[in-house]
Amino acid sequence: MKNVNNSKLRIIPLGGLEQIGMNITAFEFEDSIIVVDCGLSFPEDDMLGIDLVIPDVTYLKDNIHKVKGFVITHGHEDHIGALPYIIKDINVPIYATKLTIGIIEHKFKEHNLLKNTKRKVVKHGQSINLGSFRIEFIKTNHSIADASALAIYSPAGIVVHTGDFKVDYTPVFGDAIDLQRFAEIGKKGVLALMCDSTNAERPGFTMSERTVGKTFDNIFAEHRNTRIIIATFASNVDRVQQIINSAYKYGRKVVVEGRSMVNIIGIAGELGYLNIPDNTLIDIEQMRNYPDEQMVLITTGSQGESMAALSRMASDMHRKVTIKPKDTVIFSSNPIPGNEKAVSKVINELTAKGADVIFQDTHVSGHACQEEIKLIYSLVRPKYAIPVHGEFRHLKAQKNIAENLGIPKENIHILQSGDVLELDAQSAKVTGRVPTGAILVDGLGVGDVGNIVLRDRQHLAEDGIMIVVLTLQKFGNQLLAGPDIVSRGFVYVRESEGLMEEARQVVEEALDYCASKHITDWGKIKNTIKEELNSFIWKRTKRNPMILPIIMEV
Secondary structure: OOOOOOOOEEEEEEOOOOOOOOOOEEEEEEEEEEEEEOEEOOOOOOOOOEEEEEOOHHHEOOOOOOEEEEEOOOHHHHHOOOOOOOOOOOOOOOOOOHHHHHHHHHHHOOOOOOOOEEEEEEOOEEEEOOOEEEEEEEEEEEOOOOOOOHHHHHHHHHHHHHOOOOOOOOOOOOOOOOOOHHHHHHHHHHHEEOHHHEOOOOOOOOOOOHHHHHHHHHHHHHHOOOOOEEOOOOHHHHHHHHHHHHHHHHOOEEEEOOOHHHHHHHHHHHHOOOOOOOOOOOOOOHHHHHOHHHEEEEEEOOOOOOOOOOHHHOOOOOOOOOOOOOEEEEEOOOOOOOHHHHHHHHHHHHHHHEEEEEEEOOOOOOOOOOOHHHHHHHHHEEEEEEEEEEHHHHHHHHHHHHOOOOOOOOHHHOOOOOOEEEEOOOEEEEEEEEEOEEEEEEEHHHOOHHHHHHHHHHHHHHHHHEEEEEOOOOOOEEEEEEEEEEEOOOOOHHHHHHHHHHHHHHHHHHHHHHHHOHHHHHHHHHHHHHHHHHHHHHHHHHHOOEEEEEEEEE
């Protein structure tokens, strides 16, 4: 396509760079915007009480008249999880493959959003036209079925976005990645490649998902006399399929446990992505009708999440399943960075109960290692490289790969969320920034907890709170009752009566001082109490609890 009026294509990542999670990127050409993916991320350790983190889409709200649709690469939470929250403000059609739409619809059902959103299933090899863009879905392999790469055709040139991918020549379900199509598009001339960087630091190839099936077969053969419990990612339908295959082969029944696992297996089964032999799947209630050596449990919680099924079993909190000595527990996943401690804790709890825990060779990644990344670059031969999906070190590792393949340094762009990259056949450069950030979801509140509330929560968590209650006479500011001091999370009151008594005296002295200076403004009185009490507590305990004076008038 010739670039007629010298407009440039703008690529604007609104999240997902320099982090794993919250992937969302806007592509803008003149009066058209398409949005690729709309993911969430999980809270950092210091985000106390926060459930989910979703991207700030102010830029899309401000340009809503241009936004043509969401194009989704695959059904993982870090690519679709924010849709139910964001579709309320940006209600445009959603395009994705069958399983991905199935998972999105299930989410929307929970949020009561099905009636007023448009969803369209796209097959691999099909294209959709949205404003100035044509988007083609290309078959790839990943740890969830129906993953796609996207070829985004714009008047300024073609951008290939790999989505999350690996090259699996022998996938468990469906076809191998459509390498031929990548090559054909590469022949047309590709302006930019946006490639998954998650495993860019790892040399070699990612093993085929089938190798895990072989490992399962061996484990099942060696553990014929024990119950087998396997924890894996709910979304890894092919992994679940292989567990079911091994179970069937060795005459075992399968129980599925954990809400997300039950959901996804239900959706995948209905849509034909899982092939379950008759009478293999049984309900958890029927488990006691079968001896242990005929049972396989597939469960959530492979990341040590405290509320997931496996963690509840490990800590004896699960209502239906108790871990017994001789149980074989398999972790069919790698700890996501940051979860190592939690996983290690669950493994220790299971081992202490006498279970045999296996976590070697029972997992392969869903992301491309260095050789596969090189393969995609060689087929697509882009002018510009824009590494995506990863922390800074992963993006940097992909930059090195691209350089070694001969892409000039100045043509490789490591972006930050919020950067506006303007590009055409002549040049590519960052020309500005748009607002981005993390919106925190706590319970049903979206964005009502911000930095100030979080800072208060941290303050409360670290040093506790002291509440000073006193009653003043309406006009004379005469102390009628109190001061009473209540504390939580600061010191154990019964053992610190002396400290509390002294604190009361400090408050009384502060009030006397205010009276002597004829201060009648309550704000000033409160501040005086706060300051005096703060310095006294700090001197005595070297702590800074939050101090809340409450004044009542009579």
